[in-house]
Every structure is written in C-alpha cells, then in structure tokens.
Amino acid sequence: MEPIDVFKALSNKTRLNILHWLKEPEKHFPKQGAHLPKEVSYKGGVCVGDIQDKAEASQSTVSHYLNMMQKAGLLESVRYGQWTYYRRNEEAIRQFAEYFQTEI
Amino acid sequence: MEPIDVFKALSNKTRLNILHWLKEPEKHFPKQGAHLPKEVSYKGGVCVGDIQDKAEASQSTVSHYLNMMQKAGLLESVRYGQWTYYRRNEEAIRQFAEYFQTEI
DNA sequence: TTGACATATCGAAAAAAATCGATATATAAT
DNA sequence: ATTATATATCGATTTTTTTCGATATGTCAA
Numbered sequence: 001m002e003p004i005d006v007f008k009a010l011s012n013k014t015r016l017n018i019l020h021w022l023k024e025p026e027k028h029f030p031k032q033g034a035h036l037p038k039e040v041s042y043k044g045g046v047c048v049g050d051i052q053d054k055a056e057a058s059q060s061t062v063s064h065y066l067n068m069m070q071k072a073g074l075l076e077s078v079r080y081g082q083w084t085y086y087r088r089n090e091e092a093i094r095q096f097a098e099y100f101q102t103e104i
Numbered sequence: 105m106e107p108i109d110v111f112k113a114l115s116n117k118t119r120l121n122i123l124h125w126l127k128e129p130e131k132h133f134p135k136q137g138a139h140l141p142k143e144v145s146y147k148g149g150v151c152v153g154d155i156q157d158k159a160e161a162s163q164s165t166v167s168h169y170l171n172m173m174q175k176a177g178l179l180e181s182v183r184y185g186q187w188t189y190y191r192r193n194e195e196a197i198r199q200f201a202e203y204f205q206t207e208i
Numbered sequence: 209t210t211g212a213c214a215t216a217t218c219g220a221a222a223a224a225a226a227t228c229g230a231t232a233t234a235t236a237a238t
Numbered sequence: 239a240t241t242a243t244a245t246a247t248c249g250a251t252t253t254t255t256t257t258c259g260a261t262a263t264g265t266c267a268a
Binding site: 067 | 243244245246247248
C-alpha cells in the first residue's frame with residue numbers, strides 16, 4: 001500500500017462515497033441486482049452496475065475509480081460470471097488507519 | 105477540516121515529507137537558522153527558508169505547499185518578525201486520524 | 209529612508225488527473 | 239451461432255494540479 005496512492009484515491013468525493021456505501025451495502029444498495037442470492041452477493045461485494053447507478057458518473061469512469069481504489073489497496077474484487085463484485089478490503093483499511101495514526 | 109482537502113494535501117511526497125520532518129524538528133532541522141533562541145523557534149515551528157532547504161523545490165512552491173497544508177488544517181503558523189514558523193497542528197491531526205478510523 | 213532579506217502572491221506553462229464515448233472482451237441466454 | 243449484458247480498456251478532450259520565475263509585501267538594519 002503506497003500511502004500516496006491511497007491518499008489520491010481518497011481525494012475525490014465520489015470515491016469517498018463509494019467507500020462509504022460499501023461499508024453497509026445492505027443499507028445503500030437495497031435494490032441490488034438479483035443476479036445472486038443476497039448472502040453471496042453482499043458478502044462478495046456489490047457489482048459495478050449497482051455502484052454506477054448510485055455514483056453519478058459514466059460506466060467507464062466508475063470502472064476506472066474502482067480499479068484505482070483496488071490498486072491502492074482499499075478494495076478487493078471477485079468475479080462471478082459476467083459480474084465483478086467489489087468490496088472493501090477491511091484488513092488493509094484497518095492497517096492503513098493504524099499507519100495514519102502512528103506515522104502521520 | 106474538509107477530508108478531501110486533507111487527502112489532497114497528503115497526496116504528494118514532498119508535502120508528506122514536510123509533515124514528517126515537522127514531527128521531530130530538532131532531528132530534521134539541526135542547523136536551523138539562528139534567528140531565535142532554540143526553544144522559542146522549535147516550539148513555534150520551523151521557518152519557511154529552512155523547510156525549503158530540505159524540500160527540494162522553489163521558494164514559491166514551498167510557500168504554496170505550506171499554505172495549502174495549513175488551509176487543510178494540518179499545519180499552523182506563527183509570524184515572528186519577518187519569519188513565518190510552521191508547525192504541525194497536532195490536535196487537528198489527531199482528530200483527523202480518529203475520523204479516519206471511524207468513518208473511512 | 210534605503211537596502212537587504214523572508215515570505216506571499218501572481219501569472220503562465222507544463223504535467224497529471226478526470227471524464228467521456230466508443231470499442232473490446234468475456235460471459236450468458238436464446 | 240447470434241444476441242444481449244456486464245465490465246474493462248482505449249483514445250481524446252477538458253479540468254485540475256504542479257511548478258516556476260517574477261513581483262509584491264512586510265520587516266529589519268544601517
């Protein structure tokens with residue numbers, strides 16, 4: 001986790017929102033596309049299309065956001081068939097918060 | 105403290121360095137300009153010129169960096185005569201670390 | 209009051225990031 | 239096989255950030 005990449009990924013309102021929404025997917029994505037049983041899908045994350053619907057940005061922009069957040073270490077993804085599910089990488093985020101507290 | 109402004113301020117190697125150096129000014133600015141007795145000057149922070157010497161960037165760039173870090177809430181400044189001393193705003197940083205831990 | 213110094217601000221040029229539509233790729237359904 | 243759907247990638251444009259030198263402002267010393 002490169003601190004600068006993490007900070008850059010967090011320097012945008014929409015990306016910050018996405019990270020926030022993914023903290024409680026059931027709450028923020030109630031009408032989640034019914035591709036998979038709820039348990040699987042929430043555990044595994046939220047698919048790009050559903051995230052895109054909430055974030056008001058184009059498909060390519062959202063895809064790019066998610067990719068950069070993943071590269072920064074904030075998110076992880078799983079692919080189920082044609083869908084990619086993104087979820088928070090809680091362990092990495094926790095570690096980064098610790099780094100922040102001690103090093104910044 | 106606007107989180108996004110803070111994250112932006114932290115999205116740069118030199119600015120991150122400055123914040124780090126100011127954590128232990130005695131260690132990183134041993135040859136501090138002798139304008140003021142050491143106690144006063146370290147307590148009050150480090151002057152722009154000394155920071156500029158370490159950060160390899162132009163005077164205007166460093167001044168701009170410090171200004172944006174202050175606006176973000178990470179630094180505070182005191183003016184003694186013709187010098188401006190910058191130091192960390194520890195209380196704000198602590199608060200922000202807490203925000204990070206609970207909200208991000 | 210003039211000259212030297214520290215810092216801030218201005219204005220412009222260069223570099224990087226954001227953003228989109230179009231297209232590619234991969235999977236699924238018919 | 240063909241078509242539809244989800245996501246990723248490409249290429250181009252716009253916007254933002256970075257960075258500098260020049261200049262302005264404020265302070266101190268002679």
